[in-house]
Amino acid sequence: MLVAQEQEYLVTQEDWQEVERQTRQNTQPRPKKRAKPKNRVKPIITLLLVFSMACLVVVRYAKISENHQKILEMEANLKKSYSVQDALKVELAEGGDLNNIEKVAKENLGMNYPAKGQIQIVQLPDNKQVSNKNSAGSNANRQHSIKDVFTRIISFLD
Template sequence: MIIAEKKNYSYQHDYQPKIKVKKGRKIKVRLLLSVFVVFVLGLSVLFRYVYIVESKYQLENMKRELSRIDKENQLLKVKLAELKSLDRIEKIAKSKLGMIEPGVNNFVFIRVPEYSVTSEQGRNTGDIDKGLNKPEDKSNSSGILSALIKIKTLFD
């Protein structure tokens, strides 16, 4: 008997199953969508940092402007103090306005009523103590007013 040679047949095929088009499309769409989402998130973070940097620049500009205004304010306060100086006012009064310092004969005395306007107002409002609104007796009056009246009588 003749024995036939056994041949080894290989049943391996070069056949590869086709990847379904729908699955491949879904994967591509998901990949594109995730890339788009990452891109949008990256842009939002970038714009946020741009906004922060711009705000810092504005803050620095405002600080510089505030510093400048403070310096200007200090200069204006110094200038105001110079303009309010009594020596300067006296100098202008004497040179430009022709004013002179009063002498002994340049005082003018006026008569003051025996009671003040405030006591007259108190009389109209009906104070409880009517004695407060009465004019004082000349013999009991003291103070600057009486001294001025006495000095005026000396010059009359």
């Protein structure tokens, strides 16, 4: 059998220090590269933009919901108004019946048809005659007022 020969390595102090230095350089962690400001700003701006858009959507949805609620309230008020209007129309129709009016006048107000002595006939002038008299009177008043204006102007100048 062969026995391996042991060889002795002669290593000097300087050689050993050089080997240690090389291993330290290889095993030392490399300094991390700092991210460039451009690379930091871009994600932040994107994040802010997304957040602002989300806030805008939420605010607009709240406004739409609020307006929808107002519309529902207005529709309810409109339905109530229509029902009140219908009730008033029915009441008016009941009061507009001539037989009903006569009944209320006789029973509640104590009114009856007039007797023969209570009726008087009055003769009214024709509308044409009345309008002609009014227009003639107004023309005379106009002429009189124009004369008054001119006399006042002349007296003011003197």
